[in-house]
Amino acid sequence: MNYTLHQLQIFLKICQLKSITKASEELHLTQPAVSIQLKNFQDQFPIPLTEVVGRKLYVTEFGKEIAQAAEKIVEEVNAINYKTLNYQGELSGRLKLSIVSTGKYVMPYFLSEFIRLNPGVELIIDVTNKSRVIESLELNEVDFALVSVLPKKLKVKNIELMQNSLYFIGSSQLNFKNPDDKKNIFENTSIIYREQGSATRTAMEKFITTNKFSVQKKIELMSNEAVKQAVLSGLGCSIMPLIGIKNDLKNNDLQIIPVKGLPISTTWNLIWLESKKLSPVANAYLDFLKFKKEEIINKDFSWIAKY
Template identity: 30%
Template sequence: MRHATLRQMQVFDAVARHLSFSKAARELHLTQPAVSMQIKQLEGLAGLPLFEQVGRVLYLTAAGTSLLDHARAILGAVADAEEAMAALRGQRTGGFRIGVVSTAKYFAPSLLSAFTAGYPGIEVSLQVANRRQILADLAENRVDLALMGRPPTDMKVNDVVFAAHPHAVIAAPTHPLARKRASLSALDGETLLVREQGSGTRALMERLLAEHGVTPGRLIEMASNETIKQAVMAGMGVSFLSVHTIGLEVSVGRLLVLDMEDTPVERQWHVVWREGKRLLPIADAFVGFMKDNGERLIEEAVHPAPTGRRTAKA
């Protein structure tokens, strides 16, 4: 593979993301035959097929999946080098790639807007996904920084805490548990609306229920906080979510935080990057900005309404 070119890596990455030669060609402003030729040349260097087509669907082969990790690491390193040279030339340009867990999407744009106002020449790439995907992006160098509720334990990272992050049980105002003091055992037999496996919120909820021996009557899995909030408002059940996701609905009386002992559960927001990764000056400045201003800006963006605090177990 030593004779592979950066252009071939770029083409390979685009085809792998889209699983389509035509879409990759449009993105790269190339013809489809040119994309096909670059992939054929790369496959020749690898000595293995990188893609296979079943019917009309294109798939990565095992070799393609393995090469993709290396290709993205190479492309990320080149991008880092370009920005490092720009920084040494004294240019306030370049940028950074940031991944945020889906719960953080309620305030991440406000934080980025406040930060980038002081750096009009920079570019920021924002990726929103669940915790599992953001950790994969971090591990494979597809993002420089990540915002999440709990740093990974199976990857060496640096992290900085920038804000408190309360979670609570929520319900519609008409729910029988509304406006009364209750213990978590009151959730026994309740229908609980939950995030998908791989979500940090789901993992925290499962630990909390296990600690208190709570067995819900039914779990209904949903893939987004927005869908869960709509379902709770419709009376389908209760849920356990970050307080930072429900500020608007609480303020207009569509949802409320149940007054339950041992809640809200207090976590913290972290900005995380891989150990050994050399942050460029602009990314390092963002980390400092988050540490100094993150909590205040989150409060302004989401107007949370917690009803007490509890520290989550690690």
């Protein structure tokens, strides 16, 4: 057998994504190039690694075992590269985070300078909903997680990053006959929710229940961006994090509708398991945040104060 590290990396990515097309996109390769490498890799084994059923790619049991071995090999190669950088005096290793979807408007600003200063650090971020974020933390799949509500069932440590404010948002094209009657706004307007498991949805439902608003028309969407686009189109209104609609407010495409009891204020927290032994990279990142957090907030998020 004469397979290459490149082939192992491609096969592993195909197994993870169950798609040649998605693997090619993530690896920044053409689809034919990935297909050729998969074929060349497969030709070295007498047993099929993958199979296509109904135009869908499946990994065989044998293929799964090869993928597990490939993952260990790739990790060992990465470890060799990191050790080389360490001997050269550079901070190196992986920094893995799982963040809630609205956190994508926040977390990059707290990472960019750290990554620029430490080119030997490989950054991996999974953007998903709150339930999956907590699960990945609990399973020790990541170093840190970004949440706006601290989990109750896990023992975690945390560092507060910045405030998260949620407002009632509508398209600027909407005109309300009696804007002071907020109860009627909720009853007569379609209200757009995030999916179950979202912290934004939990906060929104708590606010509506506490104020005894009756929502007659309810729409559920699976991401903050999808909710924003629906609100922009005039499909309905929603309670949304201010952090994700800066340009839409600036361009007068969206409006903040004043409602008593809003904004809802929470805090973005970077959390990690209390029992976790942090890597040198993770510890270095915490030190970076302690010194740079306020500077980043003042530089990149000062615009929030005017709302």
